Amino acid sequence: MSLIWDILISASFWAAAIRIASPLIFATIGELICERAGVLNLGIEGIMVIGAFAGWFAVYLGLPLWLGVGVAFISGMAFGLLHSLLTVPFGLSQHVVGLGITMLATATAAFTYRLALPEVTSPPRIEPFQPWNLPGLSDIPFLGEALFRQTSLTYAAFVVAALVALVLYRTPLGLALRSVGENPAAAAAQGLSVTGLRMGAVIVGSGLMAVGGAFLTLSAFSSFFFDMVNGRGWICIALVVFGAWQPGKAVLGALLFAAFDALQVRLQQTPMGAVLPYQLFLAMPYLLSILALVVMSRRAEVPQALMVPYNKGER
Amino acid sequence: MTPRNEVLRLDRITKRFGALTANDAISLSLGEGEVVALLGENGAGKTTLMNILFGEYVAEEGTITAFGHPLPPGNPRAALGAGVGMVHQHFTLADHLSVMENILLGTRPLWSLTLGMAAARARIGDLVRDFGLAVDPDQRVGQLSVGERQRVEILKALYRDARILILDEPTAVLTPQEAEALFATLRKMVARGLSVIFISHKLHEVMAIAGRCVVLRHGKVVGEVETSATTPGALAAMMVGGAVTGPTIAPGIAGKALFRLNRVSTKGGEGAPGLKLADLTLSAGQITGIAGVSGNGQAALSDLISGLALPLEGSVEIDGEAAPPRWTPVEALSRGIGRIPEDRHKVGTIADFTLTENAVLETHGAAPVSRKGWMDWREAEARTRAIIAKYDVRCPGPEARIRLLSGGNMQKLILGRVLEAAPRVLLANQPVRGLDIGAVTYVHGQILAARDRGAAVLLISEDLDEVMQLSDVIHVMSHGRLSPPIPRGTATVAELGLWMAGEGFTRAA
Numbered sequence: 001m002s003l004i005w006d007i008l009i010s011a012s013f014w015a016a017a018i019r020i021a022s023p024l025i026f027a028t029i030g031e032l033i034c035e036r037a038g039v040l041n042l043g044i045e046g047i048m049v050i051g052a053f054a055g056w057f058a059v060y061l062g063l064p065l066w067l068g069v070g071v072a073f074i075s076g077m078a079f080g081l082l083h084s085l086l087t088v089p090f091g092l093s094q095h096v097v098g099l100g101i102t103m104l105a106t107a108t109a110a111f112t113y114r115l116a117l118p119e120v121t122s123p124p125r126i127e128p129f130q131p132w133n134l135p136g137l138s139d140i141p142f143l144g145e146a147l148f149r150q151t152s153l154t155y156a157a158f159v160v161a162a163l164v165a166l167v168l169y170r171t172p173l174g175l176a177l178r179s180v181g182e183n184p185a186a187a188a189a190q191g192l193s194v195t196g197l198r199m200g201a202v203i204v205g206s207g208l209m210a211v212g213g214a215f216l217t218l219s220a221f222s223s224f225f226f227d228m229v230n231g232r233g234w235i236c237i238a239l240v241v242f243g244a245w246q247p248g249k250a251v252l253g254a255l256l257f258a259a260f261d262a263l264q265v266r267l268q269q270t271p272m273g274a275v276l277p278y279q280l281f282l283a284m285p286y287l288l289s290i291l292a293l294v295v296m297s298r299r300a301e302v303p304q305a306l307m308v309p310y311n312k313g314e315r
Numbered sequence: 316m317t318p319r320n321e322v323l324r325l326d327r328i329t330k331r332f333g334a335l336t337a338n339d340a341i342s343l344s345l346g347e348g349e350v351v352a353l354l355g356e357n358g359a360g361k362t363t364l365m366n367i368l369f370g371e372y373v374a375e376e377g378t379i380t381a382f383g384h385p386l387p388p389g390n391p392r393a394a395l396g397a398g399v400g401m402v403h404q405h406f407t408l409a410d411h412l413s414v415m416e417n418i419l420l421g422t423r424p425l426w427s428l429t430l431g432m433a434a435a436r437a438r439i440g441d442l443v444r445d446f447g448l449a450v451d452p453d454q455r456v457g458q459l460s461v462g463e464r465q466r467v468e469i470l471k472a473l474y475r476d477a478r479i480l481i482l483d484e485p486t487a488v489l490t491p492q493e494a495e496a497l498f499a500t501l502r503k504m505v506a507r508g509l510s511v512i513f514i515s516h517k518l519h520e521v522m523a524i525a526g527r528c529v530v531l532r533h534g535k536v537v538g539e540v541e542t543s544a545t546t547p548g549a550l551a552a553m554m555v556g557g558a559v560t561g562p563t564i565a566p567g568i569a570g571k572a573l574f575r576l577n578r579v580s581t582k583g584g585e586g587a588p589g590l591k592l593a594d595l596t597l598s599a600g601q602i603t604g605i606a607g608v609s610g611n612g613q614a615a616l617s618d619l620i621s622g623l624a625l626p627l628e629g630s631v632e633i634d635g636e637a638a639p640p641r642w643t644p645v646e647a648l649s650r651g652i653g654r655i656p657e658d659r660h661k662v663g664t665i666a667d668f669t670l671t672e673n674a675v676l677e678t679h680g681a682a683p684v685s686r687k688g689w690m691d692w693r694e695a696e697a698r699t700r701a702i703i704a705k706y707d708v709r710c711p712g713p714e715a716r717i718r719l720l721s722g723g724n725m726q727k728l729i730l731g732r733v734l735e736a737a738p739r740v741l742l743a744n745q746p747v748r749g750l751d752i753g754a755v756t757y758v759h760g761q762i763l764a765a766r767d768r769g770a771a772v773l774l775i776s777e778d779l780d781e782v783m784q785l786s787d788v789i790h791v792m793s794h795g796r797l798s799p800p801i802p803r804g805t806a807t808v809a810e811l812g813l814w815m816a817g818e819g820f821t822r823a824a
Contacts, residue, residue: 170429170430171427171428171429171430172419172421172422172423172424172425172426172427172430173425173426175412175416175419175420175430176420176421176425178409178411178412178416179409179412179416179417179420182409182410182411182412183407183408183409183410185407186407186408186409186417186420187420187421188371188391188407189369189371189391189401189403189407190391190392190395190420190421190422190471191390191391191392191393191395191396191421192392192420192421192425301411303411304409304410304411
C-alpha cells in the first residue's frame with residue numbers, strides 16, 4: 001500500500017492525471033451538451049479521431065497550433081451537422097447514426113492521411129503545445145507543479161467546462177437547451193425551435209469532441225496514429241452518466257478516471273509490475289470506473305427526452 | 316353568434332388526419348371577458364381545434380384572427396405573441412426543471428446573458444397573489460401535485476401576458492376542491508377582461524363556468540347556445556346526437572361461482588397496500604362492484620386476478636378448482652379471464668402498434684391468429700375490422716397506430732379485444748375513466764351484455780354512482796381489506812362511506 005501512497009503524494013502524478021483528463025474533459029462536455037439537448041452522440045469516438053487528425057494535419061501543413069485547434073473544431077462541427085441532420089429533423093435511430101458517424105469519421109481520417117502522406121513509414125512529427133507555467137501560481141510548492149505547469153489547451157479544457165456550466169444554468173439559451181432534452185413539447189409550446197436547439201447542441205458538442213481528439217495530437221503527443229483515440233470516446237459516454245449530466249461532476253469523473261490511468265502506469269514500474277501481468281494494470285482504470293459508475297449513477301436524473309425524437313404535430 | 320368586443324375568431328377550420336376529418340369547417344368566436352365552453356365527446360375534435368389555434372397543427376383550410384390580426388398557421392410563437400396561452404390536457408412541463416425555469420422558458424431572447432431571475436420572481440409573486448395560484452417557484456415540477464402543475468401552466472400563460480387562455484379538459488385530473496379553486500381563478504381572470512376557452516365534456520362544469528357553449532360532434536359544430544338558455548340534458552343530447560338515456564338495468568341472475576378468493580393476502584407496492592385477508596366470490600351472471608377511494612388495494616386486487624401477482628396466503632379458486640401455483644397472465648387468459656386494464660395507454664395498448672397488432676396482443680400465440688408459430692396477419696386484420704365495425708371504433712383503419720385514437724375509441728378497441736374472446740370472468744378496472752357520456756353509456760352497455768351472457772364481472776371504480784348503478788353486489792375496499800358483500804338495493808351511500816373510511820371494519824371486528 002505504501003507503494004500507492006508514494007505515488008499519490010508526488011506532484012508529477014497529479015500533473016499527469018490532469019494532462020490525461022484534458023481530452024476527456026473536452027469530449028465529455030461535448031457529449032454532455034448533446035445529451036442535455038436529448039441527443040445521444042455515439043459518433044464521439046470517430047469525431048475524436050477526425051479532430052485528432054484534422055488538428056494535427058493543419059499544423060503539419062504549417063498553420064499555427066491554435067488554428068489547428070480551430071480546424072479540429074470545425075471538422076467536428078461538420079460531422080456533428082451530419083449527425084444532427086439525420087437524428088433531429090429526420091428522427092433516425094441515434095444509435096445507428098452515431099455508430100455510422102464513428103465509422104465514417106474514423107475512415108475519413110485514415111483515408112485522408114494515406115492520401116496525403118502515401119510514402120511515410122514513421123508518422124511525421126509537429127511541434128506541439130508546450131507547458132505554460134502560469135506566473136506566480138506555478139511556483140507554489142506541490143500545487144504549482146501539479147496544477148499550473150500544463151499546456152494552454154489543458155487550461156482551456158477547464159475554462160470551457162466552466163463556461164458550459166454557466167451557459168447551461170444561468171442563461172436563457174441553457175434553459176432552452178435543457179428543456180428540449182427534458183420535454184421538447186414544452187419547449188415547442190413556448191415557441192422555441194426544438195430542431196434548431198438540438199442541432200445546434202449536437203454541432204457545438206461535436207466540435208468540442210473533436211478538440212478533445214486534437215488535444216492528443218497537438219498537446220499530449222506530436223504525431224497522429226490511427227488508434228490513438230483508443231476508446232476514449234466511449235469512456236466519455238460513461239463519464240457523462242457518471243457525472244449525472246452535470247458539467248462539474250463530469251469533470252470530476254474525468255479527473256478520477258485519469259488518476260486511475262496515471263496510477264496504473266506508475267504501478268507497472270513498481271515491484272508489483274514484475275509480478276502481475278501488465279494487462280491487469282491496463283484494465284484497472286476501466287474496472288474502477290465501472291465500479292464508480294455503479295455507485296454514482298444510481299440516483300442520476302437522465303434527461304427525460306434523451307433519445308426520443310421530436311416530431312411536430314404528432315400525437 | 317358574434318360577441319361584443321370580439322378578441323378571437325376561427326373561421327371555417329378544416330383539418331384531416333389521413334382519412335379522418337378531425338375538424339370540418341369549424342367556426343368559433345370569443346369575446347372579451349367571456350368564457351366559452353367547447354363541449355363534445357372524446358374524438359369530437361376539440362383538442363385538435365385548439366392545437367390548430369395554438370399553432371401546433373396546421374389546418375388544411377380556414378383562418379384565425381386574434382385581436383383583429385390574422386394569425387400565421389403552425390407557429391406557436393406567433394400565437395403566444397398574439398396573447399393566446401394554452402394549458403394542455405397533458406401538461407407540457409419539464410419535470411426536472413424548477414417552477415421558475417418552466418415559467419421562464421422561452422420568455423427571454425435566447426442569446427441574452429442572464430435569466431433575469433429576480434425580476435421574474437417578483438412578477439410571478441404578483442400573479443400568484445392576484446389570481447390565487449399558490450405554488451412555490453423554487454420547487455421542481457416533478458415534485459408537484461397535479462393541481463399545482465396545472466397552476467404552473469396557467470402561470471406560464473399569464474406570465475406571457477396571455478389575454479386568451481385555452482384550457483383543455485382542465486378538471487379531468489383535479490379533485491373537486493382543486494376544480495373549485497380553478498374556477499375561482501378563472502372568474503378572477505374574466506373579471507380582469509381576459510377571455511377563456513374551456514374544453515370539457517363535463518356538463519355541470521360547463522354550466523357553472525361558461526357563458527356560452529359551442530358543441531362539437533364528429534368534427535362539426537352542431538350547436539351554439541347561451542348556458543343560461545339551456546339545460547345539461549339539452550347539451551348532452553347535442554353532444555351525442557340524441558336524448559341520452561342511462562341503461563335501465565335489470566338485476567343479474569346469479570349462477571355458479573366462477574372465481575373465488577379465500578382469505579387472500581398479497582404484497583403491496585408503490586405506496587398502495589396489498590390485499591389483506593380478502594374474501595371475494597364472483598358469480599356468473601352478476602356484476603360485483605368494488606367501491607373505494609383509489610389506492611386502497613384496488614391495484615393489488617386487479618393484479619392478482621389478471622395474473623400479475625401471486626397470493627402470499629389464502630387460496631384462489633377458478634371454476635371450483637384451485638388456481639395453479641404458477642399463476643401468470645397467460646394462465647389467467649387461458650382460464651377465460653378477460654381484462655380491461657385501468658390504464659389503457661400504458662397497460663392496455665402499445666401506442667406505436669397498429670390497431671391490428673393491439674387487437675391480437677392477447678391471442679397472437681394460438682390459432683386462428685397464428686399457426687405453427689407464424690402470424691396470419693390477414694386473419695388478424697379481418698378480426699380487427701370486425702371489432703372496429705361491431706364496437707364502433709372511429710379510426711382511420713386497422714393499419715393506423717393506436718396512439719392516434721381518442722381515449723374512448725381506444726377503450727372500445729380494448730373492449731372488443733376482450734369481449735370477442737367471450738371471457739367467463741371479466742375484470743373491468745375503471746373502464747370509463749376519462750370517457751365522455753356517449754362512450755360511457757356504450758361501455759356500460761357492453762359490460763351489462765357480457766353479464767347477461769353469463770360472465771362474472773368485477774367492476775372496480777372510484778365513481779360511487781357507477782358502482783351503485785351497475786353492481787348486483789358491492790364490496791367496499793379500504794386499506795387492502797374488502798367489506799362483506801352488500802347486495803343490490805340495500806346499499807346506501809352513507810353505509811358505503813363508512814366502510815370506505817375504514818370504520819365498518821372496526822365495528823364488524
